[in-house]
Amino acid sequence: MPKLVDHDARRLHLVKVTWRVIAREGIDGATMREIATRAGFANGALKPYFGSKDELLAASFQHVFNLTNERTEQSTAGLRGVEALRAFCHEVLPLDEQRILEARIVIPFWQKALTDPDKAQQHEQDMNQWRAQMLGYLQQARDDGGITRQLDDIQVVRHLLSTTMGAQIMAVLYPAEFSPAQQVEALEAYLEMLRQAPPE
Template sequence: MPKVVDHDARRLELVKVTWRVIARAGIDGATMREIADHAGFANGALKPYFASKGELLAASFQHVFNLTNERTERSTAGLSGLAALRTFCHEVLPLDEDRILEARIVIPFWQTALTDPDKEQQYAQDMEEWRDQLLGYLAQARRAGEVTTTVPDVQITRHLLSMTMGAQIMAALYQAEYSPDQQIAALDAYLDMLQG
């Protein structure tokens, strides 16, 4: 009887192997051959799951985005307004080794999205989802009197997305100056300014 393969589970396994290879060898060292070796596959055996390294990177990015969404959903459950906004940002910021590794996956994806319309669209859709969540938390915070600045919510959201995305680059490249405590202090300083 032929072995039944769970293709979704196998794809997820390959994404996780890709993370480990990137953490050890960097994005350039994460060749299809290297990933196949670490997964225990023959080189060509990845093709049924991912036709190219670009496709595998896109799946890895989407997995990072999904993991972040799962974290934010869990951690913001029962929260609203400014507390939910702060907690959401904490889950996006690279505050531990796992999230720094996630940043190392996301950064090369951004590079490929500059010249790949499909990846650019994927990124834009993901950011729209986050923007809508942030706008919802800001609306709650305004109703509760927690945010009183006259700066429009759409501008605040743009700033928060820029801050959290920029923190991923800084933490991956310059951890000494962008420690978790420093990231949280910078976020809190900004959120404090929303009350005036």
């Protein structure tokens, strides 16, 4: 009787192996042969699941994005307003080894998205999801009186995305200058500014 193969499980296994290979050895070190070896497969066994390294990179990025979303869902459960916004940002910031490894996947994906319309569209869809969540938390914070500074909320979201996503690059390149404590301090300073009305 032929052996049954769970193709979805195998694809997920390959994605998990791929993003860890890329995170630790860089995009150039993540050859299809190396990924197959790490996954315990023959080199040609990857072709039915991913036709190229680019496809694996896109799937790995989506996996990392999904992991972040799972964490944000858990960390914001039961929270609203400023507290939910803070918890959300903490899950995007590279505050531990896991999230730094994830940043090492995000960075080469961004590079590919500069010239690949499909990857650019994938990234835009993901960011639109995050923007909608953050705008919702900001509206809650204004309703609750937790934010009183009169700024356009979309500008606030743009700043927070620039801060959190920029930290992914800086924490990988300059870990001593962008430690977890420094990242949290910078976020708190901005959230505190949002809470306070400007002096008249």
